[in-house]
Amino acid sequence: xxxxxxxxxxxxxxxxxxxxxxxRLRAEFVDRLSSTGLRRxxxxxxxxxxxxxxxxxxxxVCATAKPVAGVEHAALVLNPRGYERLARTRCVEARxxxxxxxxxxxxxxxxxxxxxVADVGxxxxxxxxxxxxxxxxxxxxxxxxxxxxxxxxRVLDLAGQVAAAGADEIVFADTIGVGVPRQVTRLLTGAxxxxxxxxxxxxxxxxxxxxxxxxxxxxxxxxxxxxxxxxGGCPFAPNATGNIATEDLVYLLEGQxxxxxxxxDALLSAAAWITEVLGRPLPGQLLRAGRFPAxxx
Amino acid sequence: xxxxxxxxxxxxxxxxxxxxxxxRLRAEFVDRLSSTGLRRxxxxxxxxxxxxxxxxxxxxVCATAKPVAGVEHAALVLNPRGYERLARTRCVEARxxxxxxxxxxxxxxxxxxxxxVADVGxxxxxxxxxxxxxxxxxxxxxxxxxxxxxxxxRVLDLAGQVAAAGADEIVFADTIGVGVPRQVTRLLTGAxxxxxxxxxxxxxxxxxxxxxxxxxxxxxxxxxxxxxxxxGGCPFAPNATGNIATEDLVYLLEGQxxxxxxxxDALLSAAAWITEVLGRPLPGQLLRAGRFPAxxx
Numbered sequence: 001x002x003x004x005x006x007x008x009x010x011x012x013x014x015x016x017x018x019x020x021x022x023x024r025l026r027a028e029f030v031d032r033l034s035s036t037g038l039r040r041x042x043x044x045x046x047x048x049x050x051x052x053x054x055x056x057x058x059x060x061v062c063a064t065a066k067p068v069a070g071v072e073h074a075a076l077v078l079n080p081r082g083y084e085r086l087a088r089t090r091c092v093e094a095r096x097x098x099x100x101x102x103x104x105x106x107x108x109x110x111x112x113x114x115x116x117v118a119d120v121g122x123x124x125x126x127x128x129x130x131x132x133x134x135x136x137x138x139x140x141x142x143x144x145x146x147x148x149x150x151x152x153x154r155v156l157d158l159a160g161q162v163a164a165a166g167a168d169e170i171v172f173a174d175t176i177g178v179g180v181p182r183q184v185t186r187l188l189t190g191a192x193x194x195x196x197x198x199x200x201x202x203x204x205x206x207x208x209x210x211x212x213x214x215x216x217x218x219x220x221x222x223x224x225x226x227x228x229x230x231x232g233g234c235p236f237a238p239n240a241t242g243n244i245a246t247e248d249l250v251y252l253l254e255g256q257x258x259x260x261x262x263x264x265d266a267l268l269s270a271a272a273w274i275t276e277v278l279g280r281p282l283p284g285q286l287l288r289a290g291r292f293p294a295x296x297x
Numbered sequence: 298x299x300x301x302x303x304x305x306x307x308x309x310x311x312x313x314x315x316x317x318x319x320x321r322l323r324a325e326f327v328d329r330l331s332s333t334g335l336r337r338x339x340x341x342x343x344x345x346x347x348x349x350x351x352x353x354x355x356x357x358v359c360a361t362a363k364p365v366a367g368v369e370h371a372a373l374v375l376n377p378r379g380y381e382r383l384a385r386t387r388c389v390e391a392r393x394x395x396x397x398x399x400x401x402x403x404x405x406x407x408x409x410x411x412x413x414v415a416d417v418g419x420x421x422x423x424x425x426x427x428x429x430x431x432x433x434x435x436x437x438x439x440x441x442x443x444x445x446x447x448x449x450x451r452v453l454d455l456a457g458q459v460a461a462a463g464a465d466e467i468v469f470a471d472t473i474g475v476g477v478p479r480q481v482t483r484l485l486t487g488a489x490x491x492x493x494x495x496x497x498x499x500x501x502x503x504x505x506x507x508x509x510x511x512x513x514x515x516x517x518x519x520x521x522x523x524x525x526x527x528x529g530g531c532p533f534a535p536n537a538t539g540n541i542a543t544e545d546l547v548y549l550l551e552g553q554x555x556x557x558x559x560x561x562d563a564l565l566s567a568a569a570w571i572t573e574v575l576g577r578p579l580p581g582q583l584l585r586a587g588r589f590p591a592x593x594x
Binding site for chain 2: 143148149176177178180181182183204205206207208210211213214215241244245248251252255256257284285286289292293
């Protein structure tokens with residue numbers, strides 16, 4: 001069984017932390033993660049730094065983070081302008097994202113869903129012309145803060161349009177952490193016929209994140225997003241919590257017999273480092289509880 | 298699909314909290330839980346109060362907690378002496394527990410596994426003669442702090458002996474929170490032929506608790522133990538964490554289409570109450586994040 005992990009701590013994690021880290025420190029974070037056996041890291045976001053100050057200096061992060069053989073560095077874009085910035089960096093993958101509900105997408109990206117789908121076509125074409133991979137994330141695929149539970153039929157329809165536009169991967173995101181396993185199963189089985197690798201981006205806001213990851217594994221998911229130590233819960237927004245924690249996900253996956261390729265001790269070191277940098281207790285639990293069985297001394 | 302929840306907050310939860318609650322306050326806790334739609338609550342432990350001071354006054358808890366129609370009050374016993382104490386109370390169910398590994402059982406109960414299995418026979422017979430149900434928990438069924446990963450064959454062999462002794466229910470406990478879904482599936486499918494209702498007692502120590510609950514649901518589990526708000530993580534033992542939180546479990550189960558019979562708002566009120574009583578942030582996440590979709594006002 002092959003499942004790839006996409007580490008999103010430097011992007012979705014840090015984007016939602018109270019602490020502002022310099023591009024240099026974020027690049028060091030990326031370097032630490034790139035030496036753990038993780039094969040893909042989302043290292044930056046090419047969004048407006050006035051709207052998302054934590055991601056300011058994305059170009060510097062990309063220029064400073066060291067390329068590592070076998071490790072792909074990806075970055076988030078929301079529109080063609082973002083892709084143009086990414087195209088001037090070493091990133092080998094663009095991860096485009098939009099929200100599947102009209103009210104959330106308009107609020108978050110200032111565009112209709114239809115406009116965002118049109119953007120997908122342009123970004124995928126540009127990325128492919130540049131020799132890059134293009135992944136597309138359907139945000140709020142499980143529930144929307146404005147529109148409630150999201151109809152899976154609507155999500156699958158959009159997934160079909162994104163696949164037709166040539167996306168190399170489609171990721172269903174539980175952006176606000178409300179999903180349950182049967183939604184995961186429904187989306188993954190419904191989209192299987194598209195013939196595109198499918199991913200999940202999960203938040204553990206209501207303690208369903210790891211159950212959803214397991215449901216995804218059972219349904220043949222190809223990619224799981226996670227952030228080391230589970231960073232991303234903003235202390236100023238008590239309702240927000242981070243992505244599922246990469247080290248806890250690795251513990252679960254390896255326990256299920258999946259070879260993640262990750263050196264868990266190295267990953268725990270990276271988790272300990274970012275915990276110290278951010279200076280607050282983080283949601284990942286393996287760092288506190290320890291591996292089991294304990295590694296030989 | 299029918300899955301029963303056994304609320305263990307007043308027992309396994311409070312047993313492991315730093316705060317010592319009086320029997321009167323523990324009985325109030327039981328009363329609050331008994332009015333949420335939960336149908337079974339483990340309300341006390343008949344163990345040596347010198348070894349487990351948090352459970353002192355078990356008789357008073359049982360005498361003070363109000364009987365509620367449709368709600369079964371159960372209590373834990375480790376040996377025949379414990380059952381004799383339980384037999385003088387209104388509890389309708391004895392939950393006997395022992396550890397499946399020799400070193401853990403000797404340290405925890407001062408008995409060999411063989412002696413504990415023999416005790417099961419006596420306790421089950423006595424409970425049945427008294428018109429009570431007798432449930433048996435196999436502690437450390439997934440991993441042992443002294444012996445590492447536990448052989449499922451050994452656990453299933455013991456489950457067979459316990460079933461032969463007449464237990465009304467067999468619960469596999471992940472006492473130290475190390476289990477993964479495939480262990481759950483292995484134990485539940487392996488024990489299905491015993492013809493006894495099977496349960497799971499899960500801790501979320503390494504963030505696998507809810508994934509394990511979901512795996513149990515998929516494998517036909519009958520009973521899931523949980524503690525409201527996820528209480529049970531002792532602040533003095535940073536490696537310990539509580540049971541899976543009842544309200545988060547209800548959110549997961551209801552999302553899967555399981556009718557738990559629980560009034561989630563009432564349960565969240567009980568979670569808020571015990572959070573205030575214990576005066577520390579607790580692991581349950583639904584209380585912080587809120588229901589989704591938000592209930593109508």
